[in-house]
Amino acid sequence: MPFPRVVPHSDGAGVVESVGDGVDPGRVGRRVWVWGAQSYRPSATAAESTVVPADHAVDLPDGVSDEVGAGLGIPGITAHRAVFSDGPVTGNTVLVQSRSAESARSQHSWPAGAARP
Numbered sequence: 576m577p578f579p580r581v582v583p584h585s586d587g588a589g590v591v592e593s594v595g596d597g598v599d600p601g602r603v604g605r606r607v608w609v610w611g612a613q614s615y616r617p618s619a620t621a622a623e624s625t626v627v628p629a630d631h632a633v634d635l636p637d638g639v640s641d642e643v644g645a646g647l648g649i650p651g652i653t654a655h656r657a658v659f660s661d662g663p664v665t666g667n668t669v670l671v672q673s674r675s676a677e678s679a680r681s682q683h684s685w686p687a688g689a690a691r692p
Contacts, residue, residue: 578617585613586648587620588641591632598629606641607632610648620645 588608594600611631613619618626635644658669 577615580617581613582618582622583613584620586610586645587612587625588635588644589624592624594629602629602632606635606644608635608644608647609633610652 586609588606591602591605591607594602609620609625609627609632612625612627616626618624633647635641658664
């Protein structure tokens, strides 16, 4: 292991507490969902707080709970790859069957032109 102690988990949601050099300070206080927090870092989202690259902290829209936001990372990326791995879905009916199916359909398939059920 590259670190003597590792606190796991890749995805999560929360509020930006501070930002590093070159990151818009206006992001402080904004609700975000994060992905890839475990990659090459000792403390990920199971810790009280974590540090991720700015592009790994995505604004979480009003009305979307932290619980939903925390599930967007790996499930959302996997759903995106599953939907688009064979090319465009415009005009096709796409069945996404999983615990995160609603997120996958609304986030990926429908905006890309897939038929709604």
